Amino acid sequence: MRRNRMExxxxxxxxxxxxxxxxxxxxxxxxKIQIAVQLERLGVDIIExxxxxxxxxxxxxxxxxxxxxxxSTVCSxxxxxxxxxxxxxxxxAKAKMKRIHTFIATSSIHMEHKLKxxxxxxxxxxxxxxxxxxxxxxxxxxxxxxxGRSDIGFMKEISDAVIEAGxxxxxxxxxxxxxxxxxxxxMVKEMSEYTKGRAIISVHNHNDLGLxxxxxxxxxxxxxxxxxxxxxxxxxxAGNAALEEIVMALKTRSDVFANYQTNINTKEIYPSSRLIAxxxxxxxxxxxxxxxxxxxxxxxxxHQDGMLKNKETYEIxxxxxxxxxxxxxxxxxxxxxxxxFKDKLAKLGFTLDDEALNASFERFKIMADKKxxxxxxxxxxxxxxxxTMA
Ligand code: KIV
Ligand code: ZN
Numbered sequence: 540m541r542r543n544r545m546e547x548x549x550x551x552x553x554x555x556x557x558x559x560x561x562x563x564x565x566x567x568x569x570x571k572i573q574i575a576v577q578l579e580r581l582g583v584d585i586i587e588x589x590x591x592x593x594x595x596x597x598x599x600x601x602x603x604x605x606x607x608x609x610x611s612t613v614c615s616x617x618x619x620x621x622x623x624x625x626x627x628x629x630x631x632a633k634a635k636m637k638r639i640h641t642f643i644a645t646s647s648i649h650m651e652h653k654l655k656x657x658x659x660x661x662x663x664x665x666x667x668x669x670x671x672x673x674x675x676x677x678x679x680x681x682x683x684x685x686x687g688r689s690d691i692g693f694m695k696e697i698s699d700a701v702i703e704a705g706x707x708x709x710x711x712x713x714x715x716x717x718x719x720x721x722x723x724x725x726m727v728k729e730m731s732e733y734t735k736g737r738a739i740i741s742v743h744n745h746n747d748l749g750l751x752x753x754x755x756x757x758x759x760x761x762x763x764x765x766x767x768x769x770x771x772x773x774x775x776x777a778g779n780a781a782l783e784e785i786v787m788a789l790k791t792r793s794d795v796f797a798n799y800q801t802n803i804n805t806k807e808i809y810p811s812s813r814l815i816a817x818x819x820x821x822x823x824x825x826x827x828x829x830x831x832x833x834x835x836x837x838x839x840x841x842h843q844d845g846m847l848k849n850k851e852t853y854e855i856x857x858x859x860x861x862x863x864x865x866x867x868x869x870x871x872x873x874x875x876x877x878x879x880f881k882d883k884l885a886k887l888g889f890t891l892d893d894e895a896l897n898a899s900f901e902r903f904k905i906m907a908d909k910k911x912x913x914x915x916x917x918x919x920x921x922x923x924x925x926x927t928m929a
Contacts, residue, residue: 543798548789549765550801551741552578552782553587554815555600556616558773564819568600575604577814578770579611581807583782585638587767590616591630592623598630605634612636612678619643619668628675639672640710641665642682645689645697662697666704673705680708680741687713691726695733708739708765713754716747716777720757731762741765744780746772751780756788759799770815771823771830783808783829783861791855806862829861840876847878871918873907887915889922899925 555571555578558564566574571588578586588604589597605613613634615627619641631637643654643665650656656664665681672679681701683694698709711730713723723742731740742758742765744751755766772781786803789796812830816822825832835858837843845852858865871883880900884891891899899922906921907913 546764546799548759548799548801549584550782550786550803551585551587551765551767552583552769553767553779554578554769554773556587556589557775557779558769560775561773561778561821564773564821566818568596568603570818571600572603572607574814574818575608577807577811579608581811582802582804583611584802585612585614587614587616587640591626592617598626601630602633605631605637609635612638614638614640617641617668617672619664621671624668624671628672637676638678638680639676640680640682641668641672642684644685645683645694646685647690648688649685658693662700665697666700669701669704669706679706680710681706682710682712682743684712685714686711687715687718691729694730698730698734698738702734702737706738708741709734710741710743710767712743713745716745716751718754720750720753723754724757724761727758727763728761739764741767743767745775746777746779751778752784752788755780755785759796770811771821773815773819773821783812787829787856787861805860808861809863835863835865836870838870838872839874840879843879844876847882871907871913872911873904875907883918884922887918891922895925
């Protein structure tokens, strides 16, 4: 039987660049170095460490990260102008593996109103930027900014030109998070067939309609071999596609994505998420997939009972697979049942006979009606009380 070849999907993390563009998420150099080291431990293929021309602080952080990180490619963003490309080239000069990521908008709305340039001039600028970037590095990525709203014929034309000039990755950002999965799939399919063997097709999906991750997965199915994303989905406006969700979807649904793998060590996902939340002060929403505080919490009695019998009843991912160390993911509240209550008490070291258990459980229910979350100390106090009353 012929086996299909395993293909690696490159994970390009832009937490330090697009993620930092999230309001209130600016980080100092020390913090950026800490994050870059964690991203390297996580196993990301490319770390977009910043936008060198944006500020001396950005340049300095990229330069320092370049000296520290050895197992991931370090990348700087640059607009398609000489000064930006030069700053990017110099900032990453000391990196063991380095990439310049240059971009220019390709949608009519951006070319006409923002750039005030004709399509021919846009192609010339893109080619010049890529050629100049190649004087610093071999690895050059070119992005058609606002690809989601660009004419595909024009993207083919500009891709031909920049590949000829030396670009090795063509990124197709859905800059304003406008597209639906089937549309991204069709665009990626057409572009990857068109550029086959000449460049890697990458996607960079924003989350304005909450579709960043779905669009990225559809892109993989249709030929994208690099996905750009951020930890906790941080990024401009509604953010970028979340790294942890893409990676865990690929892993959990290995039946669908049987021929694809990533280099991510998923056990470093939770530590990475916590580091970014602690540094930026931006907590993922409690019900955020994979890393939210409630992502592995089972509150209702029926769910808790199922979990106690077999975790697979309500859990599609094991917390330990993302590096979440929790012996017990059960949170007790007013919906909790007797089985979960008894199990929790056993974990706290209490073994009660039936009568004491029933009495404690009744008191627990009264407490839970008044108090949303019941902590271990509340339970200890309740049971100790029950025992002294008995
Ligand atoms: O969203 C976007 O288009 C970008 C580009 C600079 C890649 O962030
Ligand atoms: Zn972006």
